[in-house]
Amino acid sequence: MIKSDSDEKAWKFFMDCYKIDSTKISRGCKIGKWIYVDDSEFQKSIDVSGEVCFNLRLNDSRSTTFYGSILCDGKSLSKCGVAFKKKFSELNNILEYLQTSPYNICILPKPGGLNNIKKGIGNDRFDTYLWALYRYYKGEKAFIINGYSVAMSIVNRKILCKFLDEYKSMGSDSDSDNAMASLLSLCSDLYSFVGIKEGEDASQTKEYKFIKALINNGIKPIASKSDLRRYIEYAIRFWELRREGIYSHLKETHQEHFEKVCKKYEKDFKETDKKIDALNNLLNTNIFDDSEANSFKEK
Numbered sequence: 001m002i003k004s005d006s007d008e009k010a011w012k013f014f015m016d017c018y019k020i021d022s023t024k025i026s027r028g029c030k031i032g033k034w035i036y037v038d039d040s041e042f043q044k045s046i047d048v049s050g051e052v053c054f055n056l057r058l059n060d061s062r063s064t065t066f067y068g069s070i071l072c073d074g075k076s077l078s079k080c081g082v083a084f085k086k087k088f089s090e091l092n093n094i095l096e097y098l099q100t101s102p103y104n105i106c107i108l109p110k111p112g113g114l115n116n117i118k119k120g121i122g123n124d125r126f127d128t129y130l131w132a133l134y135r136y137y138k139g140e141k142a143f144i145i146n147g148y149s150v151a152m153s154i155v156n157r158k159i160l161c162k163f164l165d166e167y168k169s170m171g172s173d174s175d176s177d178n179a180m181a182s183l184l185s186l187c188s189d190l191y192s193f194v195g196i197k198e199g200e201d202a203s204q205t206k207e208y209k210f211i212k213a214l215i216n217n218g219i220k221p222i223a224s225k226s227d228l229r230r231y232i233e234y235a236i237r238f239w240e241l242r243r244e245g246i247y248s249h250l251k252e253t254h255q256e257h258f259e260k261v262c263k264k265y266e267k268d269f270k271e272t273d274k275k276i277d278a279l280n281n282l283l284n285t286n287i288f289d290d291s292e293a294n295s296f297k298e299k
Helices: 008-015 066-071 082-099 114-118 126-137 153-170 178-190 204-219 226-265 266-283
Strands: 020-024 028-039 045-054 105-109
Touching: 008 028, 008 105, 008 114, 008 226, 020 082, 020 266, 028 153, 045 114, 045 153, 045 178, 082 178, 082 266, 105 114, 105 153, 105 178, 114 153, 126 153, 126 178, 126 204, 126 226, 178 204, 204 226, 226 266
Parallel strands: none
Antiparallel strands: 020 028, 028 045, 045 105
């Protein structure tokens, strides 16, 4: 089981999914050198660290998180009913497992602190972070260049922007929305989405349509149980697409060793799929029903 986005097993997974040239320890954190462009003429690389995509925890060691407080109707969990606490705990255990599952961990560039920008925009919401990247490719760069972290050097932010701009150049000039094409190229590399085949209309792919829907959701607030349920439904769809992309990527990059590589993560993949099924079942219970806000009161 992968226990964090920076543990040894997570990095073994990253080494299989991404072209990591080398790793090192910097200030107690493991950093990898990711070769994101590798052709016959030259290579381009950037330092990366581990990160989670969707952060959906409901509870931490001290108290409920923002999402947990939504489910608790703003009350302390200790003041909720027994039945509610049981459902809450079951849901939180599933979400904690999925947080560091193979479908939800990735690498992000270390220079410029893209992970910190993600945390600072929308309370670490993945959809709002993708929306900010979409606006960056639209030419609205303040969210990224001046995003979270007052101690960040402009030098590092420029390194980050140079990396992001590599994907901007990959957008098709014939595409009606170059920003979406650029973002899709970035997501294909960072999140192992299935790449666009030559001659294929990117706007007709399920990955494009999903990212478009996700960034549209990224500008909506999450303030109710139905909002939270919708956000989790997007997370599940992301994991399903990522699962498909990971298998496709491993098959392409490892070829004759594909089955051997997949065998290493077979238990993780199967357990993650089981947890997603359990999560889907919980989404249909009244713990997410705004009209049932008081149905778990202590008798």
